[in-house]
Amino acid sequence: xKGGIPVCxxxxxxxxxxxxTARESTPSFLSTDLGKSVVLIALALLMLFAGRLVSPSxxxxxxxSAVLVLSSFLIVVAFGQQMVVLIGGLDLSIPSMITLGxxxxxxxxxxxxxxxxxxxxxxxxxTGAVGMISGLGVTLLAIPPFIxxxxxxxxxxxxxLGATRGxxxxxxSETIEALFSGRFLGIPLxxxxxxxLAALAILLQSRTTFGRFLYATGTNRQAAYIAGLPVRRMxxxxxxxxxxxAGLCGLLLxxxxxxxxxxxxQSYLLPSIAAVVVGGTAITGGRGSFLSVLAAALLITxxxxxxxxxxxxxxxxxxxxxxxxxxxxxAMRDGTTPLTWRLLPLxxxxxxxxxx
Amino acid sequence: xxxxxxxxxxxxxxxxxxxAIRAIFGSGAVIAAILYLVMxxxxxxxxxxxxxxxxxxxxxANSLPLALAAVGGTFVVLTxxxxxxxxxxxxxxxxxxxxYSMKGTTGILxxxxxxxxxxxxxxxxxxxxxxxxxxxxxACTLATMIITSGIALLIMDAPGGNVPSAIGNLLFxxxxxxxxxxxxxxxxxxxxxxxxxxxxxxxxxxxxADETASRLAGIATASVKVRxxxxxxxxxxxxxxxxxxxxxxxxxxxxxxxxxxxxxxIAIGGTSxxxxxxxxxxxxxxxxxxxxxxxxxFSLGVSSFYTGIGQGVLMIAAVLVGAFSAHIAKxxxx
Numbered sequence: 001x002k003g004g005i006p007v008c009x010x011x012x013x014x015x016x017x018x019x020x021t022a023r024e025s026t027p028s029f030l031s032t033d034l035g036k037s038v039v040l041i042a043l044a045l046l047m048l049f050a051g052r053l054v055s056p057s058x059x060x061x062x063x064x065s066a067v068l069v070l071s072s073f074l075i076v077v078a079f080g081q082q083m084v085v086l087i088g089g090l091d092l093s094i095p096s097m098i099t100l101g102x103x104x105x106x107x108x109x110x111x112x113x114x115x116x117x118x119x120x121x122x123x124x125x126x127t128g129a130v131g132m133i134s135g136l137g138v139t140l141l142a143i144p145p146f147i148x149x150x151x152x153x154x155x156x157x158x159x160x161l162g163a164t165r166g167x168x169x170x171x172x173s174e175t176i177e178a179l180f181s182g183r184f185l186g187i188p189l190x191x192x193x194x195x196x197l198a199a200l201a202i203l204l205q206s207r208t209t210f211g212r213f214l215y216a217t218g219t220n221r222q223a224a225y226i227a228g229l230p231v232r233r234m235x236x237x238x239x240x241x242x243x244x245x246a247g248l249c250g251l252l253l254x255x256x257x258x259x260x261x262x263x264x265x266q267s268y269l270l271p272s273i274a275a276v277v278v279g280g281t282a283i284t285g286g287r288g289s290f291l292s293v294l295a296a297a298l299l300i301t302x303x304x305x306x307x308x309x310x311x312x313x314x315x316x317x318x319x320x321x322x323x324x325x326x327x328x329x330x331a332m333r334d335g336t337t338p339l340t341w342r343l344l345p346l347x348x349x350x351x352x353x354x355x356x
Numbered sequence: 357x358x359x360x361x362x363x364x365x366x367x368x369x370x371x372x373x374x375x376a377i378r379a380i381f382g383s384g385a386v387i388a389a390i391l392y393l394v395m396x397x398x399x400x401x402x403x404x405x406x407x408x409x410x411x412x413x414x415x416x417a418n419s420l421p422l423a424l425a426a427v428g429g430t431f432v433v434l435t436x437x438x439x440x441x442x443x444x445x446x447x448x449x450x451x452x453x454x455x456y457s458m459k460g461t462t463g464i465l466x467x468x469x470x471x472x473x474x475x476x477x478x479x480x481x482x483x484x485x486x487x488x489x490x491x492x493x494x495a496c497t498l499a500t501m502i503i504t505s506g507i508a509l510l511i512m513d514a515p516g517g518n519v520p521s522a523i524g525n526l527l528f529x530x531x532x533x534x535x536x537x538x539x540x541x542x543x544x545x546x547x548x549x550x551x552x553x554x555x556x557x558x559x560x561x562x563x564x565a566d567e568t569a570s571r572l573a574g575i576a577t578a579s580v581k582v583r584x585x586x587x588x589x590x591x592x593x594x595x596x597x598x599x600x601x602x603x604x605x606x607x608x609x610x611x612x613x614x615x616x617x618x619x620x621x622i623a624i625g626g627t628s629x630x631x632x633x634x635x636x637x638x639x640x641x642x643x644x645x646x647x648x649x650x651x652x653x654f655s656l657g658v659s660s661f662y663t664g665i666g667q668g669v670l671m672i673a674a675v676l677v678g679a680f681s682a683h684i685a686k687x688x689x690x
Contacts, residue, residue, distance in 0.1 A: 142679060143679075146619065150668075158662055158667075270502070273494065273498060277495035282492070314513060319502075322505075329495045
């Protein structure tokens with residue numbers, strides 16, 4: 001993965017395919033992004049139906065729809081996190097951005113579709129602009145992404161806390177709530193919305209120049225810079241993307257829960273990272289696709305839903321959650337082949353690599 | 357810069373006394389030290405009540421859990437790794453101490469052994485998964501963090517428990533003018549001074565600077581990494597013990613607040629997240645700075661709502677100043 005030149009020189013190669021060429025040693029369907037997603041979603045469905053054995057209310061069509069609704073938040077933030085990770089960064093400001101977006105949506109309370117669009121754009125513009133500041137810090141001041149976004153997160157949270165004095169003011173908006181209660185052709189509106197957004201996200205990554213530049217920059221920043229790509233602008237744009245996505249998530253959460261709290265974003269930081277890594281995105285950048293991250297987000301949400309309906313101690317739930325994440329990253333570490341097939345050649349492969 | 361990197365393990369002559377100070381502490385630590393001194397003087401000037409030796413000791417004791425955890429994290433960050441398991445291990449150690457420890461001095465020793473063992477096991481799992489199975493450090497330690505906090509929840513499902521008074525008094529023990537936290541910090545710095553000169557210590561910097569080159573140069577990179585995660589785990593465990601001594605109770609989520617603060621302390625202390633640069637002394641100072649800034653902002657009359665803004669700005673500023681001085685050091689050397 002060190003050499004980024006093929007990605008830049010071969011203009012015909014689509015960015016989604018480019019990372020795949022690096023894994024040509026296992027050219028099976030399962031090692032493609034589509035294959036990974038199919039496996040992850042199959043796992044999620046399996047989990048849902050297995051849950052039925054424990055609690056009969058699980059596993060129905062209603063349950064699938066409920067899980068899809070619940071996972072929409074994680075899918076949205078995971079998109080932003082993945083964009084930043086693809087370029088070799090990490091966004092730790094996501095919880096604060098969700099809170100900021102939620103507080104703004106709560107305070108502005110849109111009535112009607114027109115206002116909702118306007119408020120959504122305004123919220124995403126504000127959080128996107130804050131994300132842009134992180135991006136500028138990372139590119140212009142060369143502050144490590146980790147520190148920059150962590151600091152911005154603390155600053156934004158503190159500002160939110162100070163501005164609201166701890167108690168957010170506003171009103172729940174029935175228009176945002178309608179996204180969750182309303183249905184079109186029997187499908188909840190929020191699922192349709194997230195499906196459209198996800199399709200756009202996948203197109204953005206795989207079919208646009210921006211997407212191609214993104215993978216090139218993530219694979220080898222230096223090479224991308226020498227090849228004349230706008231590396232700095234790209235980086236700033238990904239952080240803005242992440243901010244906007246988190247803001248949108250905040251707005252959706254306000255619709256879901258009917259209110260905003262200062263801690264509403266806190267439970268999304270680690271799941272967003274988990275979705276990105278379980279979805280097979282390399283934390284060093286340049287490899288991964290949104291399709292499998294979306295599938296991973298579905299898997300994680302399914303798992304947390306199923307496990308919360310089982311009567312076991314909270315500690316065991318947490319341990320199982322961690323174990324699933326660990327097994328998923330072990331299995332996804334290089335193409336999706338069942339863990340048992342992987343482990344033996346893996347150990348041998350490592351020894352070989354070390355002796356060279 | 358080069359003073360901190362692996363090459364500096366070789367003795368070399370430095371032109372000035374500043375160079376000598378840098379060679380001892382690493383430039384990041386010097387900045388953290390200056391930052392701390394300035395803030396400390398300001399703090400004393402603003403808060404006359406704080407001008408006592410025992411107040412300073414208390415403050416040191418309160419910073420110790422974070423300092424120990426951040427020292428552990430530094431070992432991992434030096435190898436260009438990343439360890440989120442700190443949150444889980446600190447919580448786990450805290451509830452273990454609050455549930456199982458015995459009275460008296462032997463109780464302290466047993467508790468210390470117990471938390472070190474727990475940290476060692478978690479660290480070894482992290483290290484083996486990362487170094488041999490090539491998992492991404494963030495991904496792997498995220499999973500172990502979740503699992504260890506789950507185990508902490510199993511041991512204690514809600515805050516509570518009891519810490520024996522011997523452990524509760526541990527950090528406030530005095531030996532003449534010295535206190536337990538001072539001795540601990542001193543021992544850690546001495547240990548670090550020794551470790552830096554061992555093959556493993558040099559290996560930490562080498563692996564962090566360039567893993568491929570280190571492997572080709574004959575460094576057993578995998579074992580260097582595994583040991584880094586193991587030592588880090590033990591420090592997290594000790595941090596959990598120190599925390600139990602302060603809170604005198606157990607809390608299965610006690611470690612969560614450490615997660616981001618540990619990395620903040622490491623950053624302020626001048627250790628580079630790109631690996632291969634920095635050190636433990638800077639990290640300890642970074643932790644002290646981080647704890648002091650909250651008190652300072654409070655004594656400045658800043659509403660406690662806004663202290664986070666000060667912390668965030670300070671972190672960015674510290675990293676910027678560190679990078680700037682590293683840049684100057686580099687241009688002076690070449």
